[in-house]
Amino acid sequence: MRPHEDDITAWFHQQSRIDPSLFPIGIGDDMAEVCLGDAASVLITTDMLLDGSHFDLTTATLEQVGYKAMVASLSDCAAMATVPLAAVVAVALPPGFGQSRLKQLYAGIALAAEKYDCPLIGGDITSWRQSHPFAVNVTMLSRRAANAPVRRNGAKAGDAVCVTGSLGGSLLRKHLAFEPRVREALKLAQTVTLNAMMDISDGLSTDLNRICEQSGVGAILDAASIPISDDARTLADPLAAALHDGEDFELLFTLASEQCTRLMQAWDDPTPISQIGRIAEGSGMKVRMPDGRMAELTPGGYDHLNEPE
Amino acid sequence: MRPHEDDITAWFHQQSRIDPSLFPIGIGDDMAEVCLGDAASVLITTDMLLDGSHFDLTTATLEQVGYKAMVASLSDCAAMATVPLAAVVAVALPPGFGQSRLKQLYAGIALAAEKYDCPLIGGDITSWRQSHPFAVNVTMLSRRAANAPVRRNGAKAGDAVCVTGSLGGSLLRKHLAFEPRVREALKLAQTVTLNAMMDISDGLSTDLNRICEQSGVGAILDAASIPISDDARTLADPLAAALHDGEDFELLFTLASEQCTRLMQAWDDPTPISQIGRIAEGSGMKVRMPDGRMAELTPGGYDHLNEPE
Structure with missing residues (x-):
C-alpha cells in the first residue's frame, strides 16, 4: 500500500x-x-x-x-x-x-x-x-527554527546515516505511547548541518529508500550498528523488525562525515544517536549482515546477494 | 447533532x-x-x-x-x-x-x-x-486581507442582517456545485465595516443563532425579505427550506444600519445581497411571517406565537 x-x-x-x-x-x-x-x-x-x-x-x-x-x-x-x-x-x-x-x-x-x-x-x-x-x-x-527545514532530498554520497533511539517492534507497545523527537531534532539542527532527515513512520527500509530516491543516491547499512529495541528482541527476527517495522517514529538523518564526528562528541541528550551506515553513489540500498555478507535491502524486505562485497 | x-x-x-x-x-x-x-x-x-x-x-x-x-x-x-x-x-x-x-x-x-x-x-x-x-x-x-478577519461575535443591536444569493433547497443540486463567496466577502469587507459574518452551512436559523449567541444579541427576520432559491420554490414549504436547509454556503453578515445603506448603493457585484432583518437587544430569534404574525425562530425550526407583535 x-x-x-x-x-x-x-x-x-x-x-x-x-x-x-x-x-x-x-x-x-x-x-x-x-x-x-x-x-x-x-x-x-x-x-x-x-x-x-x-x-x-x-x-x-x-x-x-x-x-x-x-x-x-x-x-x-x-x-x-x-x-x-x-x-x-x-x-x-x-x-x-x-x-x-x-x-x-x-x-x-x-x-x-x-x-x-x-x-x-x-x-x-x-x-x-x-x-x-x-x-x-x-x-x-x-x-x-533558526535552521531551514531539513528535507528528504539533500543526502550526499559519503554522508553518515544515523537514527535516534532504537528500532523495531513498535506495535507491541510503543506505537501508542511514543515520544516524538521534537527536542532532539531541534538540538541536532542547532549542533550540526543535517543534509536530509525524516521520521521513520513506515519502517527504516521504506523510509531510507525515500531519502535515497529523492536525493538520487544509494545507501549501505551495517546491521551490527542498528540499535534494536528491547521489544524487537522478543520477536522471531529482531533485525528484520528493526529494518522493516513501521511506527518507530525515530529520526532518520544523514550528514557529512566530519559533522557526524562532531555530533557524536557534542551530543549530551538522553536520547541516543547511532550511526547505522553511509550514503553511497548510485542507487539502491544494501545491508552488511552480521555474518559479513551483503544483502540487497528493499522497502519492507531484503534479498541475500550471492557474493560478499 | x-x-x-x-x-x-x-x-x-x-x-x-x-x-x-x-x-x-x-x-x-x-x-x-x-x-x-x-x-x-x-x-x-x-x-x-x-x-x-x-x-x-x-x-x-x-x-x-x-x-x-x-x-x-x-x-x-x-x-x-x-x-x-x-x-x-x-x-x-x-x-x-x-x-x-x-x-x-x-x-x-x-x-x-x-x-x-x-x-x-x-x-x-x-x-x-x-x-x-x-x-x-x-x-x-x-x-x-486589509481588514481584520470578520468574526461571529461582533453583531450589535440595530445592525442590519444580510445574506448573499438565495437560500434553501441546496440538496436538490447546489450543494455539490456551489460557488464559495470568496470574492464577495473580500469586496464586502473592502466596501463597508462588517460587525459579524459566517457562511450558512447548517441553515440560516441554526447559523444566525450562533451569531446571536456569540454576540449576546437577538434577531428579528422579515420572511418577505428572505431570498428564496428557485430550487426551494419547488419544495412543499419554500420559506421553511430557506430558513432551515443546510449547505447553502451563502454569507450571513451584520453591519450598522448606515453601513448597510451605503453597501446597497455601492454594491455592483453580480451576486445579489438582501437585507433580511435586524439584530435586536436581548436574545432569541423571531421572524415576521408573510401574514404579519410573529413566530419564534429556533435552530432548525419555528413555533408560531399566539399574539402578533
Whole structure:
C-alpha cells in the first residue's frame, strides 16, 4: 500500500503547478511550507488515523488514540527540525459515540498538546449516518527554527546515516505511547548541518529508500550498528523488525562525515544517536549482515546477494 | 447533532488555555488564527466529509466530491473575509479504491484549487483494512486581507442582517456545485465595516443563532425579505427550506444600519445581497411571517406565537 501511496504522491507532485517562491516545500516531504510575506512562513502536515488500521479501539483507549494522533503529527514537525505551533483535529464518529468518549479523546490530545506546547485551536466533529468506525484527522502547523527545514532530498554520497533511539517492534507497545523527537531534532539542527532527515513512520527500509530516491543516491547499512529495541528482541527476527517495522517514529538523518564526528562528541541528550551506515553513489540500498555478507535491502524486505562485497 | 456539536465545542473552548496574543481567534469561529511574528498571521480550518453524510457516491461523482470538499473550506475562508492560500487533503479509501478513482477526486480538487487560487500542497492517503466508506478531510490556510478577519461575535443591536444569493433547497443540486463567496466577502469587507459574518452551512436559523449567541444579541427576520432559491420554490414549504436547509454556503453578515445603506448603493457585484432583518437587544430569534404574525425562530425550526407583535 505504501509504494502505491508513493506512486500517486509522485503523480500529484507532477500535476501540481505550485509557485516555489510561495511554497518552497511542497508535496513529498513530511510537511509543506507556505510563505507569508517577507520573513514569515508556516509549515503544515495532515494525517488521517483509522480505527482498525492505525489503532484498534477494542484494545486501545480513546485517550491513547488522541495522544497518538497528536504525536504522529508532532513527529512530522520533528522530521524537518521545525517548531510545533498548533493543531486542528477533525473526527468522524460512529453513531451514538457520545460526549464522554469525545472527552476521553480530548484528554489524550490535551496531554500531547501541553507536553509539546502545541495547542488544539480548532476542529470539526462529524458523524457517520450508519455504523462505521471512528476516524481522526490531525493537521499541525509548525514554524522554522533558526535552521531551514531539513528535507528528504539533500543526502550526499559519503554522508553518515544515523537514527535516534532504537528500532523495531513498535506495535507491541510503543506505537501508542511514543515520544516524538521534537527536542532532539531541534538540538541536532542547532549542533550540526543535517543534509536530509525524516521520521521513520513506515519502517527504516521504506523510509531510507525515500531519502535515497529523492536525493538520487544509494545507501549501505551495517546491521551490527542498528540499535534494536528491547521489544524487537522478543520477536522471531529482531533485525528484520528493526529494518522493516513501521511506527518507530525515530529520526532518520544523514550528514557529512566530519559533522557526524562532531555530533557524536557534542551530543549530551538522553536520547541516543547511532550511526547505522553511509550514503553511497548510485542507487539502491544494501545491508552488511552480521555474518559479513551483503544483502540487497528493499522497502519492507531484503534479498541475500550471492557474493560478499 | 449540530447543537450537540455546539455544546462540545463550547466545552473544548472552556478547556483550552490558549494564549490570545499567539492565537487571536480560536475555537468557535469559521477559522482559527495563528500569529507568526510581528506582522504575519495565518488562519486555518479543517473539515471532514463522509460518504453517506455529506455526499453519496452512488449518485455523486468523485470529481464532484473533490470539488465540494475544497469549496466547503473555501467558504470558511470567505466567512471571515480572508484570502485563501493553500490546502492539504487527507483521504480514507475503501479497499481496492484504485489510482484512477483517486485521480478523479484530484480532478475536482484541482478544479477548485485553480478557480480560487488555492493550490493543493500536501496530503495523506490511507486505507480502511475492511469495507468502510470513503472519507475526505480538507484543511485550508488563508491570510488576512486589509481588514481584520470578520468574526461571529461582533453583531450589535440595530445592525442590519444580510445574506448573499438565495437560500434553501441546496440538496436538490447546489450543494455539490456551489460557488464559495470568496470574492464577495473580500469586496464586502473592502466596501463597508462588517460587525459579524459566517457562511450558512447548517441553515440560516441554526447559523444566525450562533451569531446571536456569540454576540449576546437577538434577531428579528422579515420572511418577505428572505431570498428564496428557485430550487426551494419547488419544495412543499419554500420559506421553511430557506430558513432551515443546510449547505447553502451563502454569507450571513451584520453591519450598522448606515453601513448597510451605503453597501446597497455601492454594491455592483453580480451576486445579489438582501437585507433580511435586524439584530435586536436581548436574545432569541423571531421572524415576521408573510401574514404579519410573529413566530419564534429556533435552530432548525419555528413555533408560531399566539399574539402578533
